[in-house]
Amino acid sequence: MDYLAAETRYDESGMDFRRCGRSGVLLPGVSLGFWHNFGGVDTYEKCRSIAHYAFDHGITHFDLANNYGPPYGSAEVTMGHMMDQDFRPYRDELFISTKAGYDMWPGPYGNWGSRKYMMASLDQSLKRMHLEYVDLYYSHRYDPNTPLEETLQALVDVVRQGKALYVGISRWPLEALKVADKYLREHDVPLLIYQGRINLLDRAPVEDGILDYCAANGIGFISFSPLAQGLLTDRYLNGIPEGSRMTREHFLKSSSLTPQLVDYLKHLNGIAEKRGESLAEMALAWILHLKGVTSVLVGASSPEQLAKNLKSVHSEPFDDAEIGDGHNILTQNT
Numbered sequence: 001m002d003y004l005a006a007e008t009r010y011d012e013s014g015m016d017f018r019r020c021g022r023s024g025v026l027l028p029g030v031s032l033g034f035w036h037n038f039g040g041v042d043t044y045e046k047c048r049s050i051a052h053y054a055f056d057h058g059i060t061h062f063d064l065a066n067n068y069g070p071p072y073g074s075a076e077v078t079m080g081h082m083m084d085q086d087f088r089p090y091r092d093e094l095f096i097s098t099k100a101g102y103d104m105w106p107g108p109y110g111n112w113g114s115r116k117y118m119m120a121s122l123d124q125s126l127k128r129m130h131l132e133y134v135d136l137y138y139s140h141r142y143d144p145n146t147p148l149e150e151t152l153q154a155l156v157d158v159v160r161q162g163k164a165l166y167v168g169i170s171r172w173p174l175e176a177l178k179v180a181d182k183y184l185r186e187h188d189v190p191l192l193i194y195q196g197r198i199n200l201l202d203r204a205p206v207e208d209g210i211l212d213y214c215a216a217n218g219i220g221f222i223s224f225s226p227l228a229q230g231l232l233t234d235r236y237l238n239g240i241p242e243g244s245r246m247t248r249e250h251f252l253k254s255s256s257l258t259p260q261l262v263d264y265l266k267h268l269n270g271i272a273e274k275r276g277e278s279l280a281e282m283a284l285a286w287i288l289h290l291k292g293v294t295s296v297l298v299g300a301s302s303p304e305q306l307a308k309n310l311k312s313v314h315s316e317p318f319d320d321a322e323i324g325d326g327h328n329i330l331t332q333n334t
């Protein structure tokens with residue numbers, strides 16, 4: 001069936017659009033990631049229903065990477081099918097990102113940060129997504145063995161070629177972020193955004209000074225895995241439900257669900273209840289209230305989850321003393 005986007009998607013969705021650093025771009029407070037649930041192993045109609053729900057409710061930013069799936073590349077293939085079937089008329093209302101940096105194809109040129117890899121990977125991504133350009137292209141991770149300038153110049157050049165409008169970096173340490181900021185600014189392709197993980201169980205980019213640096217230098221910040229892959233929801237408060245990410249034992253392992261962690265999650269859930277919110281809603285709102293954060297980049301396995309998560313954009317500020325500091329309780333392995 002043909003897709004017609006909801007006419008209420010901006011006026012009545014209540015989405016909060018937030019300026020991304022010192023740029024002209026506004027991003028929705030809640031963005032949608034395609035890491036899980038959009039691969040070749042997933043049901044296409046379900047992918048569509050999640051993406052439709054998102055766009056119908058003001059989520060204009062979809063985040064992908066070359067190797068999202070499984071199998072690798074298949075989330076971009078799903079995006080390509082949806083472009084053809086649903087989203088082509090709305091291309092200019094969508095902000096689509098992709099990345100390269102992790103292993104993608106065999107041999108020495110399908111991983112890390114070389115110019116060879118960064119350029120070839122974006123060409124492949126555009127083909128899979130049936131796009132002429134992406135809105136945002138990221139270096140997915142810091143490569144300690146490639147000169148930073150080589151990776152950064154590749155980012156500059158894809159913008160010059162018209163294959164990306166903006167560039168970003170993900171998971172680069174603070175000192176490398178500073179180099180990237182300076183290099184890209186000097187080459188007239190300012191760093192739009194940093195993608196890092198901040199959530200109630202992991203505050204590393206706050207503690208390392210990355211969020212402050214971004215805020216002070218006009219760089220946006222988007223937080224991936226803001227729900228710690230589902231831990232910061234009601235999903236695991238009473239065991240491990242069938243069909244949940246943890247049952248797959250890949251990126252989220254059942255061994256991480258220690259009694260200590262469950263106690264802390266229940267403590268947080270109690271605070272959320274007092275605030276009249278779900279734990280997911282509160283966990284996202286906590287991030288959105290941090291100075292310098294542009295958007296939270298959620299995953300979802302159903303439109304219903306997204307519906308709950310969207311409420312976070314209107315949540316009240318926090319008393320941090322009450323929340324406590326649980327960030328040492330979990331060792332995250334992704």
Ligand SMILES: NC(=O)c1ccc[n+]([C@@H]2O[C@H](COP(=O)([O-])OP(=O)(O)OC[C@H]3O[C@@H](n4cnc5c(N)ncnc54)[C@H](OP(=O)(O)O)[C@@H]3O)[C@@H](O)[C@H]2O)c1
Pocket residue numbers: 032033034035036037063064140170171195196223224225226227228229230231233234235243244245246280297298299300301304305306308309334
């Ligand atoms: N830059 C990087 O290196 C990097 C790394 C990781 C992720 N990312 C990006 O960040 C995006 C989000 O990552 P993520 O999927 O880990 O995010 P997340 O939002 O922390 O976790 C999403 C998962 O939590 C569960 N969930 C979500 N809302 C829920 C709700 N209201 N109630 C109950 N459960 C709920 C679902 O798990 P179930 O499947 O169990 O239902 C969902 O798949 C990715 O898609 C990707 O775009 C980037």
